[in-house]
Amino acid sequence: MSDLVTTQAARPACGMAKPLTIQMQAQDNVVIVANDGGLPPGTLLPGGPVLLERVPQAHKVALVDIPAGAPVVRYGVPIGYALKDIPAGSWVHERLLEMPDARGLDDLPRATARATRLPPLEGYTFEGYRNTDGSVGTRNILAITQTVQCVAGVTDFAVQRIKAELLPRFPNVDDVVALEHAYGCGVAIDAPDAAVPIRTLRNISLNPNFGGEVMVVSLGCEKLQPERLLPPGSFTIVDERQVAGVPAAPDVVCLQDSAHVGFMSMVESIMRQAETHLQRLNARRRETVPASELVVGVQCGGSDAFSGATANPAVGFCTDLLVRAGASVMFSEVTEVRDGIAQLTARATTPAVADAMIREMAWYDAYLSRGGVDRSANTTPGNKSGGLSNIVEKAMGSIVKSGSAAISNVLAPGDKLRTKGLTYAATPASDFICGTLQLAAGMNLHVFTTGRGTPYGLAAVPVIKVATRTDLARRWHDLMDVNAGTIADGDATIEEVGWELFSLMLDVASGRKKTWAEHWKLHNALVLFNPAPVT
Ligand code: CA
Numbered sequence: 001m002s003d004l005v006t007t008q009a010a011r012p013a014c015g016m017a018k019p020l021t022i023q024m025q026a027q028d029n030v031v032i033v034a035n036d037g038g039l040p041p042g043t044l045l046p047g048g049p050v051l052l053e054r055v056p057q058a059h060k061v062a063l064v065d066i067p068a069g070a071p072v073v074r075y076g077v078p079i080g081y082a083l084k085d086i087p088a089g090s091w092v093h094e095r096l097l098e099m100p101d102a103r104g105l106d107d108l109p110r111a112t113a114r115a116t117r118l119p120p121l122e123g124y125t126f127e128g129y130r131n132t133d134g135s136v137g138t139r140n141i142l143a144i145t146q147t148v149q150c151v152a153g154v155t156d157f158a159v160q161r162i163k164a165e166l167l168p169r170f171p172n173v174d175d176v177v178a179l180e181h182a183y184g185c186g187v188a189i190d191a192p193d194a195a196v197p198i199r200t201l202r203n204i205s206l207n208p209n210f211g212g213e214v215m216v217v218s219l220g221c222e223k224l225q226p227e228r229l230l231p232p233g234s235f236t237i238v239d240e241r242q243v244a245g246v247p248a249a250p251d252v253v254c255l256q257d258s259a260h261v262g263f264m265s266m267v268e269s270i271m272r273q274a275e276t277h278l279q280r281l282n283a284r285r286r287e288t289v290p291a292s293e294l295v296v297g298v299q300c301g302g303s304d305a306f307s308g309a310t311a312n313p314a315v316g317f318c319t320d321l322l323v324r325a326g327a328s329v330m331f332s333e334v335t336e337v338r339d340g341i342a343q344l345t346a347r348a349t350t351p352a353v354a355d356a357m358i359r360e361m362a363w364y365d366a367y368l369s370r371g372g373v374d375r376s377a378n379t380t381p382g383n384k385s386g387g388l389s390n391i392v393e394k395a396m397g398s399i400v401k402s403g404s405a406a407i408s409n410v411l412a413p414g415d416k417l418r419t420k421g422l423t424y425a426a427t428p429a430s431d432f433i434c435g436t437l438q439l440a441a442g443m444n445l446h447v448f449t450t451g452r453g454t455p456y457g458l459a460a461v462p463v464i465k466v467a468t469r470t471d472l473a474r475r476w477h478d479l480m481d482v483n484a485g486t487i488a489d490g491d492a493t494i495e496e497v498g499w500e501l502f503s504l505m506l507d508v509a510s511g512r513k514k515t516w517a518e519h520w521k522l523h524n525a526l527v528l529f530n531p532a533p534v535t
Pocket of ligand 1 (some may be wrong): 071299300330333429430431
């Protein structure tokens with residue numbers, strides 16, 4: 001992928017910064033300006049035209065005259081059609097472009113791409129917590145599952161006391177996390193799409209970072225009863241609590257239980273249950289495991305035109321390293337891959353995998369259509385200020401996070417990942433919903449790229465944040481973990497940043513390093529994807 005990107009510099013005029021541009025593919029008729037603060041009119045671009053007007057950083061410039069109706073090509077594909085004549089040296093922004101229609105879902109190439117042969121990468125390990133179901137945690141956290149939002153206040157009160165009074169006695173436990181959410185009652189729980197939020201919550205409770213210590217706080221009268229959330233046998237416990245032949249059931253504290261007299265009785269009941277789980281979690285120790293035990297979710301948020309040129313290609317290179325090491329990697333965000341679907345179905349290992357991807361796209365097209373919108377509802381004002389004209393351009397930059405490996409598996413929203421290699425996990429692009437669904441899939445490490453800047457973090461897994469621009473990395477020096485802007489500056493290659501990210505992942509997974517989001521305890525809410533009606 002790296003050979004597609006060229007950063008070019010021209011001789012600067014006296015006192016001016018050296019003009020830097022980035023071209024993604026040889027056939028592109030636009031480049032983006034890499035310089036901090038953009039470039040003024042009259043600037044001679046490297047190997048190209050003189051700027052006719054001021055062009056902000058990350059925004060596109062026409063390399064040649066583009067007549068009205070002709071395609072504007074970036075990433076080797078038409079990202080739009082010129083609404084009027086665009087002379088060479090002009091700023092090409094979204095108001096000059098008509099967006100192409102989405103690629104139809106019929107007649108897509110299915111498993112036609114010759115698989116890139118990726119040699120195995122051996123000998124890389126990290127220190128993780130091996131679970132009885134075979135999965136590996138990167139952190140050792142007590143999670144308290146909730147069946148319904150009604151119990152959130154009581155649970156939070158108990159968690160504050162657990163952290164203050166119990167946690168100091170269990171130094172091997174990293175944290176106590178309440179899995180608070182808005183679901184559980186007041187919802188059409190028998191609607192077909194209700195399966196999505198319910199399985200999401202179930203699978204999050206079973207995330208590898210929670211060590212199989214499932215405990216639940218329930219109200220009592222809610223629609224999502226504990227046995228519906230976690231039916232006996234939906235998970236396994238292999239220790240002294242497990243009676244042979246009897247399916248595992250979670251410990252449940254029910255607030256409406258007649259045994260509770262007063263608020264403190266509920267709180268103390270939650271604390272008593274928590275203590276037994278903390279004792280077991282505290283007895284666990286990290287052990288050396290192969291890098292193949294990583295389950296990495298990648299996503300982007302607050303994207304700009306650099307995302308697809310710096311951070312996402314570096315993540316894509318790292319994705320290939322992880323696949324070569326035998327690990328599991330997920331990329332997601334339906335609206336941000338929709339315009340690249342033909343590339344992805346071609347990269348599927350089998351026609352069945354391609355068909356599963358097409359099914360997820362079709363489901364999401366219909367979901368958006370029911371709401372009276374389409375994929376173009378995705379882009380934000382910040383994306384556009386950051387040079388991204390529309391969702392086509394954004395998607396082309398987003399899918400490079402998936403690297404070059406064959407796509408061997410597809411997950412529906414909320415499903416649990418059970419395979420190694422590269423998986424397309426269908427999720428909305430919303431940062432919080434995507435992160436929540438990747439948690440449900442079993443992610444034990446999260447990688448997040450950003451160009452505009454977001455302080456995003458999750459309580460349940462470490463989030464490594466990668467800045468697309470040096471300016472952002474410099475200003476947000478205590479929020480960004482990796483600066484991929486060095487690629488645009490010409491100071492590092494995509495491969496170098498990809499390797500830097502890979503070794504940081506092993507350090508973070510091992511607990512040797514904390515991410516900035518962990519350091520500051522920046523925890524965004526879990527947001528369940530509920531496509532079903534509420535009542
Ligand atoms: Ca996102």
